[in-house]
Each structure stands twice: as structure tokens, then as C-alpha cells.
Amino acid sequence: MEEISIDGSMLEGGGQILRTSTALSALTGKPLKVFNVRAKRSPPGLRMQHITAIRSVAALVDAETEGLKVGSKEIKFIPRTIKGGSFSFDIGTAGSVTLVLQALTPVSAYAPKKVFVEIKGGTNNQWAPPIEYMQHVFFPTLKHMGFDGSVSLIRRGFYPKGGGIVRASLNPVKILNPINLTGKPKVLRIWGLAYSCRLPSHIPQRMVKSVEEFLRKKGFTELNLEIEDLQPQHGKCSIDPGCGIILVAELENGFRIGADCLGELGKPAEKVGLEAASSLYEQLVREAMVDFHLADQLIIWISLAEGVSTFYTAKLTLHTLTSIEVCKQILGAKFKVEGELGKPATITCEGIGLKNKFL
Incomplete structure (x- = not known):
């Protein structure tokens, strides 16, 4: 089968290109080469989380890989057959x-x-969805497409040591259903979790308190x-100190919109809460059915x-x-x-209707 060649510097030029292209290579059986890996990041090239993502997908499809080392700017991925079972990655x-988890879930x-x-x-990082987002927004949305998956938080992990643990259960599906998320959403209630270790x-x-004050002033009472609040004696407590908050608006149609903010040294707790609440409110005011984090995560799913x-x-x-560009290619x-970029948008996709050949 002819090798797919993907330029890792196109558009956003980050790790998402690697995760999406590797998953699609695994699903289609097409050998993959990605060059200019993370060309628009500093430093460029692979980091450990990208290597682990590729290795996790490789384990699911017995793939041969080349270039999986920190700093590498080119990788090759040659998939074989998808398999199920139990896996562990550190x-x-x-x-x-x-x-x-984003990389291996579509393959699963x-x-x-x-x-x-x-x-x-x-488990809770800058520039990545927190684990609660996967639990309360990502997987519930995929359930509407016919995919049944879940993830449990065993221990939190913050920068710099990490050490967090999650366990996911991912069920195969014969074919994925399309979704229609347009129209004006009605908010039933807003759930939130402020966490600290x-x-x-x-x-x-x-x-x-800052979230409550802000949202109540905006008319949200439910x-x-x-x-x-976790301390060292609790088994779920992280190795390093850390904190953050996630907010989830539950909509009348059963879908959800999320927003979050991670705490930082020197940032007042009130500001952390306010940033999350403001982000959620901004999206609800625009009558969005899909938050801007979920939008990019859904693309591979609606393509399939x-x-x-x-x-x-x-x-x-x-x-x-x-x-979108990776899925098109x-x-x-x-x-x-x-x-337009940075503005509200409607995205329509005619998926390929990929069927699970094993079911």
C-alpha cells in the first residue's frame, strides 16, 4: 500500500497532526510518514507525550515505527491489524x-x-483537556454517535512530575452515527468541580465562589x-501540588459544553474560577452547541x-x-x-462510513 506523507508544519503545526495522522494510518492500514514534526513549536520535534501516543496506537495495531525519540522531526508508522485487550502506557x-487517549480512542x-x-x-495540564473534560463532555458526546467509552481517574498528576493514573474502557462499534449539533441550545444546569491537591x-x-457570583449575575441559577480538596494521605492525591476547575453546561438535547482553567503559581484562585466561567459564558452567549475544544476533537469522528x-x-x-486538513488528505x-478563524462557525462533513470489519 502506498505511503501517506504528511507535513507536520502545516497550519497549526503541533502534536495534533501526529495524533490524528497516526490514528488514521492505523485505521486505514496505510503506512505513514510525518516530516517537519512539530515545526511550529519550541522546541520542535517529538516530546515524550507524543512518543507515548504513537506507541499506544502502535501497540493496538502491531505497527512498526521509526524515529520515536525525543527531538525527532520525522517518524514512520507501518500498521498491521487492529487488536483489542489490555494495555498500559507510562x-x-x-x-x-x-x-x-485522544489518539488511541478512535482506533479502539x-x-x-x-x-x-x-x-x-x-491528568490536568496546560494546553490539553483535563481528565474531567473527557469524562463529562468528550465521551458523553461520542455516545450519541454510538461509541461507548469511559475513563476513571485513579490519581491526579500535575507538572512537573506527573505520576497521575487513568484507566479507560473502550468498546468497539460496527459503524459510527452522524451527529447534528445546530440550533439554539437551552441550558438545563451547570455542573462544576474545583479540585486541588x-x-x-x-x-x-x-x-x-467566584464562579457562583459571575454565573448568577448572568442569570444562571441551576x-x-x-x-x-485532596491532601497527601488520600490515594487520589497527586505527587505535586496543583489545582484547577472545570465547568460543564448540560443542554436540553443531552449534549454538553465545557470550559476549564488550570491554576498557576501566583494566579489568584478567584481569577482561575472567573476565567473558566467567562469562557463558558462566552460560548453559551454565542449559542454554540459544541465548545471550541470539542470541535477539533470531533473532526476525526465525523470523518469516520x-x-x-x-x-x-x-x-x-x-x-x-x-x-480537517489531515482527515481530508x-x-x-x-x-x-x-x-472565519476565531469566530463562530458551522462545520459540515460527509463521512466515509468506515465499518468495523471484525463485528
């Missing part, structure tokens, strides 16, 4: 477990049997905001689904456009994008 740093959907996976690394208990409490999918998102990101999926 990033070895605070690299994001959720980004590894087309496995001959259920996939169980344990991943060690960072090895920090004073007033920190998550202050996050929650709020269920929880606090998770049978039929036409359409969704409206609050902000068109370069991540989303990059994922490898799968030949057809897309229509109505909207």
Missing part, C-alpha cells in the same frame, strides 16, 4: 494522558473486542459546584461516521482546521466550513 513525565472503536488501557502521566482548602472554595454531520461551534480554531472526507 509517559514518564507530566505529559498529558488525555492527548494519548474499530477493534475486534473491548480495549482496556491504563495511562500514567499528567496539597494546597490549602480555601483555594478551591474561592474558585467556586448550579451544582463541587469541591475536591456514516452520513452527513453538522455542528456549530463558538470559535473556529487552527486546531480544528488542521484536523488521509481519508478523503468532504468538509464545508462556514465561518
Whole structure:
């Protein structure tokens, strides 16, 4: 089969190109070469979380790989047959477990049997969805497409040591259903979790208070905001101190919109809460059905689904456009994008209707 060649510097030029192209190579059986890996990042080339993501997909398809070392700017991936079973991966740093999970989940959907996976690394990171987002937004959305997956948090992991643990259960599907996420969403309630490890208990409490004040002023009264305050004696507590908050708006049609903010040294807890609340409110005001993080994560799924999918998102990101381009190049999926970068947009895709050959 002819090798696919993907330029890792195109558009967003980051790790998403690697994760998406590797997953699609595994699903199509086409050998893959990615060059100019993470050319627009500093430093460029592979980091440990990207290597772990590629290795995780490789384990699912018995793939041969080349160039998997830190700093490498070119990789090759030669897939064989998808398999199910139990797997364990350790990033070895605070690299994001959720980004590894993003890479292997679409491949697991087309496995001959259920996939169980344990991943060690960072569970709550800058520039990556927190584990709660996967639990409360990502997997519930995929359920509407016919895919049944879940992930449990065993231990939190923050920068710099990581050490977090998650366990996922991923069920194969015969074919993915299309989705239609347009129209004006009605918010039923907003759920939230302010979490902290090895920090004073007033920190998550202050996050929650700032969120409550902001959202109530905006007219949202159905709020269920929880606090998770973990100290070293708790088995779920991270190795390093850390904190953050996630907010999830539950919509009338059963879908969800999320927003989050990770705590930083020197950033007041009130500001952490306010940033998450402002981000959520901005998307709800724009009457989005898909938040801008979910938008880029959905692209590979609607590309694989049978039929036409359409969704409206609050902000068109370069991540989303990059994922679209990779799916067009490898799968030949057809897309229509109505909207400008950084503005609300409607995305329509005619999926290829990939069927699970094992079911």
C-alpha cells in the first residue's frame, strides 16, 4: 500500500497532526510518514507525550515505527491489524494522558473486542483537556454517535512530575452515527468541580465562589459546584501540588459544553474560577452547541461516521482546521466550513462510513 506523507508544519503545526495522522494510518492500514514534526513549536520535534501516543496506537495495531525519540522531526508508522485487550502506557513525565487517549480512542472503536488501557502521566495540564473534560463532555458526546467509552481517574498528576493514573474502557462499534449539533441550545444546569491537591482548602472554595457570583449575575441559577480538596494521605492525591476547575453546561438535547482553567503559581484562585466561567459564558452567549475544544476533537469522528454531520461551534480554531486538513488528505472526507478563524462557525462533513470489519 502506498505511503501517506504528511507535513507536520502545516497550519497549526503541533502534536495534533501526529495524533490524528497516526490514528488514521492505523485505521486505514496505510503506512505513514510525518516530516517537519512539530515545526511550529519550541522546541520542535517529538516530546515524550507524543512518543507515548504513537506507541499506544502502535501497540493496538502491531505497527512498526521509526524515529520515536525525543527531538525527532520525522517518524514512520507501518500498521498491521487492529487488536483489542489490555494495555498500559507510562509517559514518564507530566505529559498529558488525555492527548494519548485522544489518539488511541478512535482506533479502539474499530477493534475486534473491548480495549482496556491504563495511562500514567499528567491528568490536568496546560494546553490539553483535563481528565474531567473527557469524562463529562468528550465521551458523553461520542455516545450519541454510538461509541461507548469511559475513563476513571485513579490519581491526579500535575507538572512537573506527573505520576497521575487513568484507566479507560473502550468498546468497539460496527459503524459510527452522524451527529447534528445546530440550533439554539437551552441550558438545563451547570455542573462544576474545583479540585486541588496539597494546597490549602480555601483555594478551591474561592474558585467556586467566584464562579457562583459571575454565573448568577448572568442569570444562571441551576448550579451544582463541587469541591475536591485532596491532601497527601488520600490515594487520589497527586505527587505535586496543583489545582484547577472545570465547568460543564448540560443542554436540553443531552449534549454538553465545557470550559476549564488550570491554576498557576501566583494566579489568584478567584481569577482561575472567573476565567473558566467567562469562557463558558462566552460560548453559551454565542449559542454554540459544541465548545471550541470539542470541535477539533470531533473532526476525526465525523470523518469516520456514516452520513452527513453538522455542528456549530463558538470559535473556529487552527486546531480544528488542521484536523480537517489531515482527515481530508488521509481519508478523503468532504468538509464545508462556514465561518472565519476565531469566530463562530458551522462545520459540515460527509463521512466515509468506515465499518468495523471484525463485528
